[in-house]
Amino acid sequence: MTDTRSPRTRLPLSVWVVTVALPLIVAAVAVALQLAWLPELPDPIAIHWGPDGAPDGFAPAWASIALTGGLALGLTGLFALILGLARGAGPTATHKLLAVVSLGEALFTGVLVTASVGLQRGVADASAAPDLGPWVAIGLGAAVLAGIAAWFALPPAVRPDADAVPARPIALAPGERGVWIATTRVSSGAVAIILVAVGVALAASVFAAVATDGALWPVLFVPLLLLVLVCIGVAWRVRVDASGLAVRSLPLGWPRVVIAAGDIAEVATEHVEPLAEFGGWGWRWAPGRSFGVVTRSGPAIRVTRRDGRRFTVTVDDAATGAGLLATSSSSATETGERGPQTGSARRDR
Amino acid sequence: MLIRVDPGSGVAIYDQIAASVRAAAARGALRPGERLPAARELADALDINIHTVLRAYQDLRDEGLVDLRRGRGAVVTEAASRGAPILEAVRALVAEARNEGVGAQTLISLIREEYPA
Incomplete structure (x- = not known):
């Protein structure tokens, strides 16, 4: 391969x-x-x-x-x-x-x-x-x-984001609005492997519970928790618009990560390796004040907030999404906006 | 998929949405079987009326580019990817027009004449 x-x-x-x-x-x-x-x-x-x-x-x-x-x-x-x-x-x-x-x-x-x-x-x-x-x-x-x-x-840890490229903003005419919507999901093969691992964890905890005559029954919560994490971590809807970035788990819409355009300091694209950088797939935490929605190895949008926290989402055509987000971020900064747009009642047609 | 609308451009908003979808499908950014964003979500994100989005989706259905089904939303059809083979030719044409100083409106008029609806 x-x-x-x-x-x-x-x-x-x-x-x-x-x-x-x-x-x-x-x-x-x-x-x-x-x-x-x-x-x-x-x-x-x-x-x-x-x-x-x-x-x-x-x-x-x-x-x-x-x-x-x-x-x-x-x-x-x-x-x-x-x-x-x-x-x-x-x-x-x-x-x-x-x-x-x-x-x-x-x-x-x-x-x-x-x-x-x-x-x-x-x-x-x-x-x-x-x-x-x-x-x-x-x-x-x-x-x-x-x-x-x-x-x-051991040798000092390398920063896995050394290949990050700052996003190129997409030029919008005055008054023009853009939205970028994409779906990103963990491949069926990876889901199968993860489910097998959860199955092994389930078998092990059932064995532990039975072998101890039920004394260890709380361990059964571990595979259940894993199963819930798998279910919410497989498919995600990514949306970029003037208000910023929204990443929602499908189909429930929860959990969700929303980053207001005004809170964004930097937008970049980078290549993500799920295991090496986030230790796995789904809704992940990585060392260094960084969260991520990681569905596969490949291009990702990386957002750095003004307070230094980072969020990464792997998604196809990340360059376009990151470009629009950079545009939203800079126009929110110019108008001095912070947080989500409120009170915008403008409607056309 | 990137959708852009410019209320000041003089082109109807629903035509702009439909054009964005057509371009995304022709470029391969939108593949047959994929679902378009829910009309409500798109309307919220672009700060426009939901009926404007629905009008665009209905136009796309009339062209055969999407299937509209209750409960399933708008699903991209096989027909939508047909533009892909001529994409390179279109890019070459636009580059040539730029080179010759032919404006966008003139180019579109020329295409309309050659390819009446």
Whole structure:
């Protein structure tokens, strides 16, 4: 597959080291330690501690080792897959975030599971295993510290909007009015992939709820929330007129983003890579006071408000929309207008 | 799709809307099967009467460029994309007219003579 609009640039090796190599090394050390301790452990061992600090779940020792290895391979693989799919010049803040979270997550589970096994060395009966509590804090601390260190060790994040081009205003005759309306939607293929991911999340949370006899039932809200986000994020109507920019989700018309022409400081067009710049599709937030409606890889209108906040929407023929918006913005500035036009009762014919 | 109206141009507003739609379809910015903006939305955005927009949509329907269906709005037909092949020729013609100092009104009159309705 070739995409002439965005030459694929390789991510620096250091990003892959932090995302894949370091987490796998952490997991290997964790598995090796647990294997070495195997002769000293009770059978079964405690694998879960209740809120009072006493163990309340038990399993054979090999289950803990399998959990450590399986989690590391599965999650690291997942992070590597997302990183591989997040095309574009890098590393962006999103690439770095993926790498740092992958490392932090591996350290947290590695420290916690290994500590839970280590605590039980020489204990005859697992129900007498000491409290794991302090190790939760230690694991979390290690994860956060390593994450912060890795963030600064990685190359600085590139600004993904380096290719932004200021919009060329469309010349309107005095009294002439223009409106630009376009629909932008996530491709059916991408929607299918997202729905499969939501399905996996649903299956996982149903499993979690059933496996804990319903104790974890609130996790079921996660896939439901995801499903709602998918439904409102697929199709959008983009409208540019004298009052400014309005982007509404179809078919409900909510959520919507409305930016008054008078609040706009700059309009530009740019090329957007959804995963690398916004971490996905739909109604998104990106680091740097920036929101976006992102439906696909390709041209987008980028608006910078007077207070510095940014909004980006991917849409076909973005240059025309951005051009008209630049015209609206400059005429609103000339007439000193701020906010939406009100009291305009002028009607023709 | 960009729609421009200039109340001061002397051309009826509904004709200007219809012309914008025709041009967008010929340029390929509007593809068969796509829906035109709701008349209410367009009227609000351009600050004109909704009946003006509906008049333009009815004219487009009479030309066979859109299908008007209750509840579905105005849907662009296959016929609308027929202008695409001559777009290059039109651009060349306009460039030539500019080159020769022939004004827009003169050019349109010449075309009307060659291609009576």
